[in-house]
Amino acid sequence: MSKDNKFDDIKDELKKIVKQRGLKYTEQREIVLEVLLKAKGHLTAEEVYHEVKLANPDSNIGIATVYRSLSFLEEVHLITSITFGTDGKKYESNSKKHHDHLICVSCGKIIEFMDEEIEKKQEKIAKDNGFKITSHVMQLLGNCSNCQ
CATH class of the missing domain: 3.30.1490.190 (Ferric-uptake regulator, C-terminal dimerisarion domain)
Structure with missing residues (x-):
């Protein structure tokens, strides 16, 4: 399976989850998810926000939207996080093999x-x-x- 197909499959899963929960599908969640799917490592919320702005300079996605999107994506198990105590969390997609x-x-x-x-x-x-x-x-x- 190509990387693009994998991204599409995960985005389709996001759409399915949002529909099942009776929520509105937002491009912002998809953009945040895509940043983590393409990330080479583990990113803080601020790093995700920075990557979102680099990839979509015309978008009006704010840092609060990134935090809400990360929280939702983690809740539905599309991403996971590592907690660093008072230093916050770092996120990664769940699309990788177990490690x-x-x-x-x-x-x-x-x-x-x-x-x-x-x-x-x-x-x-x-x-x-x-x-x-x-x-x-x-x-x-x-x-x-x-x-x-």
Whole structure:
């Protein structure tokens, strides 16, 4: 599947969710979602706003609209966030394959990783305890090589 088809499929999912909830479909939500779908990394709300303005200089999307759109998109599971305590959140789309995060507590650098052994171990622990995992988030906090 091409990247454009993937974007279109996710936008179609947004349209379906909005319709099911009896809400009005807005271009602003789509623009915010598209910024995160195209982002190489994790973005703060302010960075999303900056990217929205770069991609759509004539739009009248304000920072409050970006925050509301991010909140809605996260609520309907099209995006996810990592919370940095008082430093706020960083967002990414949910279109990527499952992965976990190493997060530098000094500079905020985020490294994504996937480890099959960890995934299998989590499933075994859940099974041994009569538990069925429906979702999980792993964030390992520490200092990156630059901040050590």
